Amino acid sequence: MDFEYSDEERMVQELARRLARDKIAPRAAEIDAREEFPHDLVQLLAAHGLFGLVVPEALGGSGAGVIAFLLAVEEIARACAATATIHAGQYLGMYPILLAGSEEQQQRLLPPLARGERLAAFALTEPEAGSDVVALRTTARRDGDVYILTGAKQFITSGDVAGVLTVFVVTDPAQGNRGLSAFVVEQGTPGFRVARVEKKMGIRGSTTAALEFQECRVPVANRLGEEGQGFRIAMQVLDRARPSVAAIAVGIAQAALDHSLEYARTRKQFGQPIANFQAIQFMLADMAMEIHLARLSYLYAGHLIRSGATRYTLPAAVAKCYASEVAMRAATNAVQIFGGYGYSREYPVERLMRDAKITQIYEGTSEIQRIVIANQLLKGQA
Numbered sequence: 001m002d003f004e005y006s007d008e009e010r011m012v013q014e015l016a017r018r019l020a021r022d023k024i025a026p027r028a029a030e031i032d033a034r035e036e037f038p039h040d041l042v043q044l045l046a047a048h049g050l051f052g053l054v055v056p057e058a059l060g061g062s063g064a065g066v067i068a069f070l071l072a073v074e075e076i077a078r079a080c081a082a083t084a085t086i087h088a089g090q091y092l093g094m095y096p097i098l099l100a101g102s103e104e105q106q107q108r109l110l111p112p113l114a115r116g117e118r119l120a121a122f123a124l125t126e127p128e129a130g131s132d133v134v135a136l137r138t139t140a141r142r143d144g145d146v147y148i149l150t151g152a153k154q155f156i157t158s159g160d161v162a163g164v165l166t167v168f169v170v171t172d173p174a175q176g177n178r179g180l181s182a183f184v185v186e187q188g189t190p191g192f193r194v195a196r197v198e199k200k201m202g203i204r205g206s207t208t209a210a211l212e213f214q215e216c217r218v219p220v221a222n223r224l225g226e227e228g229q230g231f232r233i234a235m236q237v238l239d240r241a242r243p244s245v246a247a248i249a250v251g252i253a254q255a256a257l258d259h260s261l262e263y264a265r266t267r268k269q270f271g272q273p274i275a276n277f278q279a280i281q282f283m284l285a286d287m288a289m290e291i292h293l294a295r296l297s298y299l300y301a302g303h304l305i306r307s308g309a310t311r312y313t314l315p316a317a318v319a320k321c322y323a324s325e326v327a328m329r330a331a332t333n334a335v336q337i338f339g340g341y342g343y344s345r346e347y348p349v350e351r352l353m354r355d356a357k358i359t360q361i362y363e364g365t366s367e368i369q370r371i372v373i374a375n376q377l378l379k380g381q382a
């Protein structure tokens, strides 16, 4: 495995690190406290080309590639997991078009998304269909050259602010997972509305919306792939996107370690810095070990994608599951190292603990990742 970064990947990492440190980190606590969608930071990321990293130049991106994207996600999450969720959510929304869109659809839809002029969302989850994707109830009925969508989506990242949504629906209820199809729905399409924006525990600057489709007429030209390919497209997208959730988790864990190191060196008890106590040192050492391995796990999945591998379901699920658990442990231990101050909103580590939790839930819970991993093992795909 070659972990040497290209000059472009290194440049993107350094750019993201600088923007995260100078512009994003100073806004993170405020965004969280006000539950404010950071339009300014979206513009900042757009202005620096950070929404087009996996999109070819001919379609408005930079083609810097998946490793550059993952490194950027980690840097942004180290400063603000909500902003990283918006950033990675853009790619989650674009991937169905990139992986399954026709040339016409890609040319029509991707350039403004890659430039960050419009936001994208990925709408799979429904009130009655979370982990069990095949239980989707939103339907699409064909009527000439349109499909009529009816149903509801739940928990859609950027669903209220996105101009372009990739929506997964049932076209043939008798066919199970072969009866799902994917469509692009543009904001403003009659019959589509944002029903609610959730109040959340963490990543409060990232909006999460409940959506409704009532006799929403979508042109046949907006169907991605063929009827019946929706499940396959959704699974391919999740395989591609899960390493970016791992990168968000690593960014949060790294922030927990950064804050813990600084605090342990300066906080004194029993006449000495708490960093002198082995109990604290071991927590710091465990965080560092786990972060190192979690980072390698998302880079490994990214490396497989970059090198054109067709199968990376298992490494993507391993990276997502492991890194999200590392983030949760690191953030919880950071609160422990800060003692009572860790529990106070005056310090950043309580936010990290709230933000870390979502990485174990979205894009498939840790339980679902273990099911995916076990299925791959049992199919001999290790």
Ligand SMILES: Cc1cc2nc3c(=O)[nH]c(=O)nc-3n(C[C@H](O)[C@H](O)[C@H](O)COP(=O)(O)OP(=O)(O)OC[C@H]3O[C@@H](n4cnc5c(N)ncnc54)[C@H](O)[C@@H]3O)c2cc1C
Pocket: 089, 121, 122, 123, 124, 125, 127, 129, 130, 131, 132, 154, 155, 156, 157, 158, 200, 208, 358, 361, 362, 363, 364, 365, 366, 367, 368, 371
């Ligand atoms: C902030 C946020 C952002 C999100 N963004 C998006 C988005 O952009 N697009 C999108 O489509 N969705 C999104 N989601 C939805 C997310 O992917 C789902 O919440 C998640 O997949 C779990 O589904 P659920 O909430 O319905 O939980 P359920 O599926 O009801 O699960 C409840 C519990 O049961 C467990 N469980 C379920 N089935 C099994 C099983 N077979 N074996 C063992 N345990 C099981 C789960 O692991 C979980 O612990 C988002 C969610 C949140 C909270």
